[in-house]
Amino acid sequence: MLLQLDDVVLRFAGNTVLENIRFGVEENSVASLIGPNGAGKTSLFNCITGFYRPQQGSITFGGEELLKRKPHAVTRLGIARTFQNVRLFREMSVLDNVMAGQHCRSRAGAFSAILGLPSQRAEERRVREICEECLEFVGIADEADRIATNLAYGHQRLVEIARALATQPRLLLLDEPAAGLNSSEKTELVRLIRRIRDERGVAVLLIEHDMGLVMEVSEHISVLDHGRIIAEGNAETIQNDPAVIEAYLGQDEDELELT
Amino acid sequence: MATNKVTTRPAPGAIERLYAAFDDPRRRWALYAVIIALLLLAPPVVGRYGTVILTNALLYVILALGLNVVVGFAGLLDLGYAAFFAVGAYTTGILTQQFGFNFWLTIPFALCAAAIAGVIIGGPTLRLRSDYLAIVTLGFGEIVRIGARNLEITGQASGLTGIPSPSVFGYTLTGPTTYYYIFAALAVLAVIAAQRLLHSRLGRAWLYVRHDEDAAEAMGINRVRVKLAAYITGAVFGAIGGVFFAANLGAISPQSFSFQQSVLVLMAVILGGMGKIPGVILGAFIVILGPELLRDIGSLRLLVFAVILLLIMLFRPSGIWPGRRS
Known part of the structure; x- marks a missing residue:
């Protein structure tokens, strides 16, 4: 397992948000995390990326313990995310947005920038090329030179993915990447996610409400509820799991697109 | 700065045209050449008094560019910036006057002292939000000033006098015109440094942290380190201003480093448009030259100046320099 969570418990003011989570993502795979709203999916992302501190458990990535690390240190280890x-x-x-991703892979400081040292210039060129x-x-x-927030929404999402890829990760966490996209953009997204795995060798973990997309792209699906x-399992197992159907039937109509 | 013949497009306004000139690399160099020529030719034209005032304006350009790193780039409020200016001036003052150091040798000490002061102010305040940050930085500025007022080594309230003039190759640097050119050179270097910083890895990181700390952190940026770097960089700019300020006047006292100075520098930054280098330079000239240009109206000049500043902020709340367009 590239990413492994064991017995992760997260509480906020006495409320248990995540309970004994045991969960893994394999190298070079696409995994999904689904579940009704408020199930704790984004909280789980925040635990992995160091934004939340679980009270208990362990999260390892490539053998390294992540639990006590700050978000920037987690990113440096090779986990990137979108929001x-x-x-x-x-x-x-x-x-410029995408270049943020290369920050943790470069080193130039104030001095070399002010003096315009050759090493700094070379590094800037390299960063630019990678981005x-x-x-x-x-x-x-x-669209590289346009103001990022002026782009069409679907393209803004792509900028976020490019920015995450610029950190040169081994695992990419996508939080609802298809939200707000039209159907052709979703098709493109599925293709992009596969290319990220196949061409770049990056494992992908996604949170997504669009079940069609999840079933199509994921090799492994985990369902989170309360x-x-x-x-857990592949698309077929999940679709026929009584506990999953139960969890979703308790929800709004629009969450019912399981099959 | 009044070089408007730089564009052929039907332009929306003088400032926009000037700004467009800065955006185009070829015109930018032409514009720089004009500005440097103006800087070189100014002293004989404006006379002795005018030269002194311009020197002060150039000092404020350096200070404002330094504060702009903290406030404009990194988005951290600092109401005690004069403290860093004081650290530079007093380090040079004490080392030359009381320990007989050569002026040039005091510069590395002043820079180190400023960097340490930057860490002292930056370290504990980085977890604070802007309003608390304002109070703490204000307090820091006052601590430095009051410390200087009461310590033996800083000459207490009367300050330090008789700071020897530095010399280069046996030539002693004295007189308003000499210092005018020194500050002009320093200001140009400060502009280049600020520009290079802005377009560097660290400069971008400051902007990321200012816009969205969490997203920046998620991209692998250590926000604490980046903010600390902003304080240190800003402090170093302030200290360089202070070092040459001490050399120029030959005497320094706590009054030169009051809260008012901090506010004036901050005003230059906000007036010009936080984070925009040409705007901040313009802001520094306005806060220093404004009251001087209004000298003819006598006792009302500060009132009139204040009204003008208020009007500018009302009509251009994000500063006189226009923002970047797509």
Whole structure:
């Protein structure tokens, strides 16, 4: 397992948000985390990426314990993420946004920047090339110089993915990447997720409400409900699992697109 | 700064045109050449008094560019910036006057002292939100000033006098015109440094942290380190201003580092448009030259100046320099 969670417990003010989570993502795979709203999916992401501190348990990534690490240190180890509601840096160009991802893979400080040392210039060039390649990969290279927040929504999501890829991760966490996308954009997204796995060798873990997309792209699906994993397996197993159907039947109509 | 003939497009306004000129690399160099020529030619034109005022304006350009790193780039409020200016000036003052150091040798000490001061103010305040940060930085500024007022080594309330003039190759640096050119050179270097920082890895990181701390952290940026770097960088700019300020006047006292100075520098930054380098330079000139240009109206000048500042902020709340467009 590339990522392994064991007995993770997260509580907020006495409320148990995540209970004894045991969960893993394999190298070079696409896994999904589904579940009704409020089940704790994003909280689980936040535990992995260091934004929340679980009270108990262990989270290991490539053999390294993540639990006591700050978010930036987790990213440096090779886990990148996107956000549920797109969070691009305002007033900055698409390329400048993506270059954020390369920060942890470069080193130049104030001195070398002020003096314009050759090493700093070379590093800037390298960072730029890597980021341009990431934009090319997600297919929006021609928009590199535009202000990121002026892009069409679907493209803003792609910028976020490019920015995450620019951290050169081994695992990419996508929080509802299909939300707000139209059907052709969703098709593109499925293709992109597969290319991320196949061409870049990056494992993908996604939280997603679009069941069609989840079933199509994931090799492994985990279902979270009220802070517990209630089912795990491939698409077929999940669709026929009585506990899953039960969890979703208790929910709104629009969550019922299981089959 | 009044170089408007730089664009052929039907332009929306003088400032926008000037801004467009800065955006185009070829015109930018032409514009820089004009500005440098103006800087070089100014002293004989404006006379002795005018040269002194311009020197002060150039000092404020350096200070404002330094504070702009903290406030404009990294988005951290600092109401005690004069403290860093004081650290630079007093380090040079004490080392030259009381320990007989050569002026040039005091510069590395002043820079180190400023960096340490930056860590002292930055370290404990990084977890604070802006309003608390304002109070703490305000307090820090006052601690430094009151400390200087009461310590033996800083000459207490009367300050330090008789700071020797530095010399280069046997030539002693004295006189308003000499210092005008020194500050002009320093200001140009400060602009280049600020520009290079803004377009560097660290400069971008400051903007990321200012816009969205969590997203920046998720991208692998250590926010604590990046903010600390902003305080230290800003402190170093302030200290360089202070070092040459001490050399220029030959005497320093706590009054030169009051809360008012901090506010004036902050005003230059906000007026010009936080984070925008040309705007901040313009802001520094406005806060220093404004009251001087209004000298003719006598006792009402500060009132009139205040009204003008209020009007600017009302009509251009994000500063006189226009924001970047797509």
